[in-house]
Amino acid sequence: MEPALRKEHRAMLESVGQNIAYYRKKRGYTQRQLAERSSYSESYIQQIERAKVVPSMAAILSIAKALEIPEYLLFRMH
Secondary structure, eight states: OOTTOOHHHHHHHHHHHHHHHHHHHHHTOOHHHHHHHHTSOHHHHHHHHTTOSOOOHHHHHHHHHHHTSOGGGGGOOO
16 A cells, blocks of 8 residues: 555545455455456455555446446445
């Protein structure tokens, strides 16, 4: 994770990762299956879910499509 991220950005990044994990599990997908469906590596999916990387908008769109959900659901804060 980039050390310069502000607290609110870090919180959003963590929420995105948690939301991806939530909807992935709700669909019954493993990280590997989501990776295959989204055309990203399993390692990248793991890093996003753990908030270790800042995913690109292209990655967010692809993951949302693979999960068959609207993109905005990945940005919901808890």
